[in-house]
Amino acid sequence: MSAPLLEAEGLTRSFSVGGFFSRERRPILKGVSFSLQPGEIVALVGESGSGKSTLARLLARLDMPDAGHLRLAGRDVLSDDSAQASLDYRGRVQMVFQDPFASLNPVHTVAYHLERPLVRHGRVPKSGLRTKVLSLLESVGLMPADQFAKRFPHELSGGQRQRVAVARALAVEPQVIIADEPTSMLDVSTRKGVLQLLRGLTQERGIGILFITHDLASARHLADRILVLYAGTVVEAGRAEQVLGQPRHPYTKLLLSAVPDGADFLQAALPVRPATGLPPLVGCPFAPRCPVSEARCSTVPPPNILSAANHLVRCHLEASKGVTVDASVSS
Amino acid sequence: MHDSLRSLLRHRKAAVGGGLLLFFLLLSLVGPWFVMDPKDLVGRPHQPPSAAHWFGTTGQGQDVLAQTVVGARETLAVGFAVGALVTLVGALVGVTAGYLGRRVDDVLSLTTNVFLVIPGMPLAIVLGAYLPSGPFRMVAVLTVAGWAWNARVFRAESLALRGRDFVSAAVVTGESHSRIVSRELLPNMASLLGSSFIGNTLYAVGAQVGLEFLGLGDVSAVTWGTNLYWAGNDAALLTRSWWIFVPTGLCIALVGFALTLLSSAIDELTNPALRVHKPAPLPRGTTLPVHVDRPAPGVLLSVQDLCIDYATEKGPSRVVDTVSFDLAPGEVFGLAGESGSGKSTIGSALLGLLPSSARVTQGRILFNGMDVTALEGAGLRAFRWRQVSMVFQSAMSALNPVLTLGEQFHDTLAAHGRVSRTASYARARELLGMVGLSPDLVTAYPHQLSGGMRQRVGIALALALEPRLVIMDEPTTALDVVVQKELLQRMLELKQRLGFAILFITHDLPLLLALSDRVGILQGGKLVEVNTSEGLRTGARHPYTQLLLSSFPHLVAGDVSVTPHPSAASELSVARPSLRIAAIPGGHR
Numbered sequence: 073m074s075a076p077l078l079e080a081e082g083l084t085r086s087f088s089v090g091g092f093f094s095r096e097r098r099p100i101l102k103g104v105s106f107s108l109q110p111g112e113i114v115a116l117v118g119e120s121g122s123g124k125s126t127l128a129r130l131l132a133r134l135d136m137p138d139a140g141h142l143r144l145a146g147r148d149v150l151s152d153d154s155a156q157a158s159l160d161y162r163g164r165v166q167m168v169f170q171d172p173f174a175s176l177n178p179v180h181t182v183a184y185h186l187e188r189p190l191v192r193h194g195r196v197p198k199s200g201l202r203t204k205v206l207s208l209l210e211s212v213g214l215m216p217a218d219q220f221a222k223r224f225p226h227e228l229s230g231g232q233r234q235r236v237a238v239a240r241a242l243a244v245e246p247q248v249i250i251a252d253e254p255t256s257m258l259d260v261s262t263r264k265g266v267l268q269l270l271r272g273l274t275q276e277r278g279i280g281i282l283f284i285t286h287d288l289a290s291a292r293h294l295a296d297r298i299l300v301l302y303a304g305t306v307v308e309a310g311r312a313e314q315v316l317g318q319p320r321h322p323y324t325k326l327l328l329s330a331v332p333d334g335a336d337f338l339q340a341a342l343p344v345r346p347a348t349g350l351p352p353l354v355g356c357p358f359a360p361r362c363p364v365s366e367a368r369c370s371t372v373p374p375p376n377i378l379s380a381a382n383h384l385v386r387c388h389l390e391a392s393k394g395v396t397v398d399a400s401v402s403s
Numbered sequence: 404m405h406d407s408l409r410s411l412l413r414h415r416k417a418a419v420g421g422g423l424l425l426f427f428l429l430l431s432l433v434g435p436w437f438v439m440d441p442k443d444l445v446g447r448p449h450q451p452p453s454a455a456h457w458f459g460t461t462g463q464g465q466d467v468l469a470q471t472v473v474g475a476r477e478t479l480a481v482g483f484a485v486g487a488l489v490t491l492v493g494a495l496v497g498v499t500a501g502y503l504g505r506r507v508d509d510v511l512s513l514t515t516n517v518f519l520v521i522p523g524m525p526l527a528i529v530l531g532a533y534l535p536s537g538p539f540r541m542v543a544v545l546t547v548a549g550w551a552w553n554a555r556v557f558r559a560e561s562l563a564l565r566g567r568d569f570v571s572a573a574v575v576t577g578e579s580h581s582r583i584v585s586r587e588l589l590p591n592m593a594s595l596l597g598s599s600f601i602g603n604t605l606y607a608v609g610a611q612v613g614l615e616f617l618g619l620g621d622v623s624a625v626t627w628g629t630n631l632y633w634a635g636n637d638a639a640l641l642t643r644s645w646w647i648f649v650p651t652g653l654c655i656a657l658v659g660f661a662l663t664l665l666s667s668a669i670d671e672l673t674n675p676a677l678r679v680h681k682p683a684p685l686p687r688g689t690t691l692p693v694h695v696d697r698p699a700p701g702v703l704l705s706v707q708d709l710c711i712d713y714a715t716e717k718g719p720s721r722v723v724d725t726v727s728f729d730l731a732p733g734e735v736f737g738l739a740g741e742s743g744s745g746k747s748t749i750g751s752a753l754l755g756l757l758p759s760s761a762r763v764t765q766g767r768i769l770f771n772g773m774d775v776t777a778l779e780g781a782g783l784r785a786f787r788w789r790q791v792s793m794v795f796q797s798a799m800s801a802l803n804p805v806l807t808l809g810e811q812f813h814d815t816l817a818a819h820g821r822v823s824r825t826a827s828y829a830r831a832r833e834l835l836g837m838v839g840l841s842p843d844l845v846t847a848y849p850h851q852l853s854g855g856m857r858q859r860v861g862i863a864l865a866l867a868l869e870p871r872l873v874i875m876d877e878p879t880t881a882l883d884v885v886v887q888k889e890l891l892q893r894m895l896e897l898k899q900r901l902g903f904a905i906l907f908i909t910h911d912l913p914l915l916l917a918l919s920d921r922v923g924i925l926q927g928g929k930l931v932e933v934n935t936s937e938g939l940r941t942g943a944r945h946p947y948t949q950l951l952l953s954s955f956p957h958l959v960a961g962d963v964s965v966t967p968h969p970s971a972a973s974e975l976s977v978a979r980p981s982l983r984i985a986a987i988p989g990g991h992r
Contacts, residue, residue, distance in 0.1 A: 119883035120854075132575050162577040175568035179590040189576045230742075240576070259741040260910060260954040286883065289956040316958065330884040332914035333958045335940065338895065342888055 075146035076107035077280045078131070078165070078248050083140035085126055099353070100126045102304040103140065108248060108280040113271070115283045115295030115312070117327070123304040124284045125170075128252045131282065132167040133158065144248075163193045166241035170253040172233035176225040182209070182236050183221040189243040204243075212239045212269060231262030238269060249273070252284045267294055288331050292316050300324050303357035310383035320385040322362045356388070364389060414672060420664030427658055431475035438469040441625045448637075449644045459646035462637020470630050471650045478627045479658070481538055481611055485545040486604030490596060492546065493553020493603075498584055498592075500554070501561030512558065518551035527610065531619045541620060545607050553599055560595055564588055598669040605662040612655055627651045703904050704730040704753070704872060709766035711748055711757065722748050724928040725766070732871065735898070735905045737915035737936075739951070740925030746908045749925075750876045752776070753906070754793055755783050770872070789819055792865040794858070796877040801861055802849040808835070808860055809845035815867050834863040839893050855886035862894060869901065876908045891918060913955050916940055924948045 083104045086097040101123045108114050118124050129135040131142070133149075142149050149161055169175035176185055186205045190196050196204045202221075209217035212235040225233055234254060241249050251270060255263040271294060273279045285291050291298055291312065298315040300308040300323065308321040319325045326344050331337070343363050351357035352370065359369040369388055377385045379394035439445055442465065450460040458467035500511035527548040534540040564570065565588075573587050589596070614620055615628020622629055630651045639647040711723035723745040730736045740746040751757050753768060755778060768775040770790060778786055795801040803811055812831035816822045832842035838859040849857055858878055865873050875894075879887040895918070898905060909915055915922050916936045923933040924947065932945040943949050 119885065129571075132571075134571055134574055159577045162575055167572070167575045169568040169572060171568055175572045177569040177573075177587055177591070179593075180586075188573075188578065192577045237572070240572070244576075260912070261741060261950060264954050288884075289958050292958060293956045326885055328958065330888040331958055332884070332888075332911065332917055335917055335936070337917045338888070338891055342885065342892075344885065 075143075077110050077112075077145060078108040078282075079141075079143040079146075080107070080127075080131070081105045081141040081143070083127065083130055083137045083142065085123075085130060085135070085137050098350075100304050101130070101137070104301070104304070104306055106299055106306065106309065108282060110247065110280055111274045111278040112297065113274055113281045113283055113295045115285060115291035115298045116301055117285055117288055117291050117298060118301035119286060119327075121303075122301045124286075124301055125252060127301070128167065128250050128282070128284050131250050132165065133161055159193070163244045164246050165248040165250065166244060166246040167250040167252065168234070168237050168241050168254045171257050172230055172237050173225075173257065175237050176233055178225055180224075181221070182223050182225070182228075185236060185240050186221075186243055189240060193244045195244060208239045208243055209236075211242065212236070213265070214239070229262070230258050231265060234258060234262075234266050235269065238266070242273070245277075246279065248280045248282070250282045250284070253286070254283075255290065256285070256287070263290070270294065288316060288327060289333065300327070303351035305357060305386060306384070307358065307386045308384065310380075314380065314383050320379060320383070320390055321358075321387050322364055322389075323358050326361075356386075414668050416664045416671070417668035420661045420668060423657055423661035424665065427475060427479060427654070427661070430472060431479045434472035435476060438472050439466045441465055441469040441473045449642050449647075451644075452646055458650050459644070461633060461647050462639060462642070462644070463633070467647055467650060470625055471627075471654060473625045474627045474630050474651065475654065477538055477624060478608060478611065478655075481541050481545075481626075482604050482608040482658075484542050485549070485607035485611070486600050488542065488546045489549045489553055489603040489607070490600045492550040493599070494557045494589070494592070494596060496550070497554040497557025497559075498561045498588060501558040502565055502584055502588060503580070504565070508558075511554070515551045515554045515558075518547075519555070523548040523610070524613070527614060528617075528619055531614060536621045538621070538624070541611055541614070544614070545610055549603065549606055549610070553603065556595070556599065557592070560592055561588055564591055594669055594672075598666050601662050601666040601669070605659060605666070608655065608658060608662075627655055701731050702729050703732045703734075703771060704906075705767075705769040706749070706753075707767045707769065709749070709752065709768060710764045711745070711752055711761055712764045714760045714762075719764075722761070722928050723752070726925075726928075726930045727766075728923055728930065728933055730872070730904055730906065733898070733902050733904055734921070735895075735907060735919045737919035737922040738906065738908045738925060739910065739912045739915050739922060741910055741951075743927070744925040745928040746925050747876055750793070750874045750906065750908050753872075753874060754787055754791055756793075785819070788815065788865075788870065789868045790870055791872045791874060792868065792870040793874045793876065794861045794865045794878045796880055802857060804849050807846050807848055812845070812864065812867060815864055819868055830867065831863075834867060835860070837866070837897060838863045839889075853886075855882055855890060858882060858890055859893070862890075862897075866897065866901065866903070870903060872904045872906065874906045874908070877910070879914075880909065880911070887914075911955075912951050913957075924951065 083101055084099070085101040086099040089096050089098045104123070104127060106114065106116075116124055116127065126135070130137050137150070140150075144161065144164060149157070176182075183202075183205050186208050187201055190201060190204055205221055206217040209215070209220050214220040214232060214235055220228075220232070220236075225236075228236065234257075238254075249270075254270070255266050258266065267290060270281055270283070274281055283291065283294055295312045297310065298308075298312045299306050300315065300321065302323045308315055308319065308324045315324060316328065319328055322343065326342060329340060329342055345361050345363060352360060355368075355370040355372060356362070356365070356374045359365045362369065366388065372388070374386050374388045375391065375396045377387065377390040377394040378397045379385055379390055384397070385394070444464040445466050446456055446460045446464050448460060448462050448464040450456060450464075452459045456466050456468065458471065461467055461470065496511055496515065500508040500515075527544045530544045530547060531540065534543060570583060570587055573583050578587070611620070611626075612628040612631065615622075615626055616631045616635070618632055620626065620628055620632075622632060631648055634644075634648040634651075637647070639645075706729075707727050709723055709726045710721060712719040712721050714720075726745075726749060728736065738746045738749065748757070748761065751761075752763060753770075753775065755775060757763070763776045766776075770786075773786075775786065802808075806814070809828045809831050812834065813822075813824055813827035816827045816830060828845055831845045835844055836842045840856060840859055840863070844852070844856075844860075849860070852860065861878065862873075879890055882890065891914075894905075907915060907919060912922075916939060919936050921933065921935050922939055923930050924939075924945065925931070926947045932939070932943065932948045934943075939948065939952075943952055
């Protein structure tokens with residue numbers, strides 16, 4: 073396999089907590105590694121506070137990690153922080169934000185939002201600007217395009233706004249799109265359209281998409297591979313049907329049992345112990361809630377176990393069933 | 404932009420304030436050519452108004468009219484210059500500090516705070532004593548003394564805007580810092596810039612007149628402040644020569660009045676909450692006396708032909724359209740719908756919590772045979788919470804952040820009958836235990852709890868008076884799935900034990916089907932289908948219900964590909980009236 077499109081290795085980020093004089097820092101991401109191939113959709117699932125959005129901000133270079141590497145097509149991007157390198161990165165990695173009601177500037181028209189990336193990255197000559205804007209709008213299904221181009225964000229519905237946001241991300245013809253819960257603020261009947269749009273992009277243009285979500289069901293439909301994030305660590309990773317079909321990690325099993333699906337979903341008990349405060353910093357972060365945890369779980373951090381082909385589980389209980397791999401090897 | 408200018412002109416306060424200000428601007432521009440030289444000793448001192456000197460003469464024999472008109476020029480010029488400079492410096496410092504944050508913010512905020520704690524007037528007096536004389540001294544002095552407060556205001560505003568996603572989106576697009584400040588942030592602060600400029604001009608005129616009256620300005624210049632200074636020096640009050648200071652004083656007051664009107668007009672136009680709405684009047688439904696029917700057996704709540712209209716500027720807009728359904732004691736009834744379907748409006752109407760712009764125009768809501776829509780005052784207060792209570796979507800904003808949980812339980816219990824604090828706390832401990840929380844949390848504040856724990860408190864509060872019906876408006880939407888399931892299981896368990904009925908409102912149809920006995924599907928204010936959960940799951944009739952059901956991806960195999968539904972989707976976009984009622988306040992999903 074050639075070098076992956078986007079590759080993260082051991083990304084770590086912590087934030088200081090407490091007052092001005094406090095030196096205490098709380099880790100949000102603890103050595104997250106993954107890779108993204110061209111034309112592939114990788115879903116990142118986890119609950120609120122798991123570090124999903126922090127990871128998205130690191131990958132969009134809105135924030136810097138404390139440690140770790142980020143490679144785009146094999147080249148390290150974190151070492152070079154010049155303005156040109158940053159612009160170059162933004163020309164290849166784009167982001168779609170969660171809330172389309174906040175991600176478009178209320179004082180600018182749709183056309184302005186699409187022209188800026190084109191101009192900034194010199195993608196089209198000045199004369200071709202308008203044509204390009206219209207064709208972008210058509211490519212995300214906003215027609216008649218010349219009507220939509222002159223509207224302001226408040227004149228659009230949520231689904232239409234999110235399509236504008238996708239069109240803006242597409243304007244620079246990126247290789248990677250980071251989609252941070254792109255459908256969670258939308259009505260269900262418009263969600264599907266946005267998801268189809270994203271799926272189409274990978275097929276037609278070979279764009280790699282990191283799809284961040286808390287919704288396992290849409291992850292299953294859209295994604296080729298799934299990463300399950302808990303308290304800043306990837307606890308399970310693998311092909312979508314493997315992770316969701318034969319989940320190995322107790323946390324993945326817990327998540328799956330909580331998805332409202334089927335008539336009897338409320339009858340089955342949750343495989344979990346009551347949560348007690350913040351996840352511990354020593355051992356396995358899931359240990360206090362894990363129904364099958366053992367003594368070693370609260371003292372020794374679990375290793376990464378490669379149980380089947382490309383199915384990675386970070387759990388002590390899997391140690392006998394697979395090969396222990398070095399934590400730095402990405403999934 | 405043009406729209407806002409037009410509405411500014413149509414606004415009465417703006418028109419009066421603007422007109423007055425325009426008059427003084429014209430006066431200061433062309434007036435001096437039509438009057439005498441204000442410094443010439445043209446007549447005898449202390450002469451009252453006469454044909455030769457319309458406003459009389461000063462204590463030294465100068466023409467008061469000429470002094471007043473000529474004085475306007477420098478006063479207003481300095482006022483506007485200071486207003487503009489203070490706004491500009493304040494906005495630049497504040498926005499830079501707020502946007503860049505970290506070290507830059509630390510340094511700029513410290514500087515701002517140092518300037519803020521130095522009292523402005525003494526600083527201006529000290530500076531005025533050392534700088535070379537002239538109008539520029541006044542501008543410099545007043546700008547240095549006045550910019551800091553503005554910087555604080557603009558810093559706060561840009562801190563709020565910086566967190567918005569469109570700024571992050573601009574960064575990802577590759578925009579430079581200066582462009583983000585000038586094209587993304589500042590245009591969103593246009594109204595703040597406008598009202599700050601006017602407010603600062605007001606400050607500048609007042610401070611300038613004050614300093615000059617104390618003799619700290621250039622006393623040889625002719626301004627409104629020096630006019631008053633000389634009036635004082637020449638004993639205008641002692642000689643009862645009112646005409647020397649009244650014209651100048653009146654001018655200052657009028658300019659201040661005009662600026663205040665303008666600033667308040669901008670506030671009203673940009674802050675919709677201050678705007679007085681005059682929507683088209685709604686026809687009131689026929690007011691019936693509180694009417695008690697014999698309740699039909701097995702019916703707790705009966706909603707009959709309910710219509711609710713919102714008053715908008717374009718006339719009434721129907722949000723709930725002839726909705727009828729019944730709810731049996733102990734039943735879980737689900738209302739499903741997308742944004743704008745009217746589901747939350749129905750929930751509010753059941754408790755008489757409709758906003759003032761909405762009104763029940765037709766139909767009845769019978770609770771145990773009693774018409775809820777006709778309840779008012781004490782009757783409504785007694786009905787709320789004791790009979791029907793509510794769990795809200797946002798648990799954080801439903802709980803009071805400055806009261807302990809025990810106090811909030813006491814408030815609720817005390818509002819419905821005399822109860823001692825000890826008894827309330829005992830009941831609170833019992834209720835907290837019931838929803839699976841530690842009873843010791845009575846002394847905790849809401850911010851110490853996680854989202855799921857707060858929503859449990861919301862349920863405990865709703866059950867405090869043992870109501871017969873609990874309305875739940877998207878109570879789990881903001882929660883993670885695991886927390887959601889824990890909460891719902893606990894809720895159903897409590898329902899088994901206490902026997903209350905639940906009206907569950909959500910957009911999440913799969914959840915509703917698993918939870919409810921019966922489910923109603925709302926589309927554009929109309930109830931399009933009502934059936935048992937089992938019936939809907941196996942045989943949904945209405946195309947909209949089918950579309951909703953197919954829109955939710957499932958975990959189990961069967962519909963793995965995201966297949967398009969062209970026919971259903973196009974029908975939806977035609978049938979959904981959500982754009983028509985987009986202006987109505989309410990949560991959006």
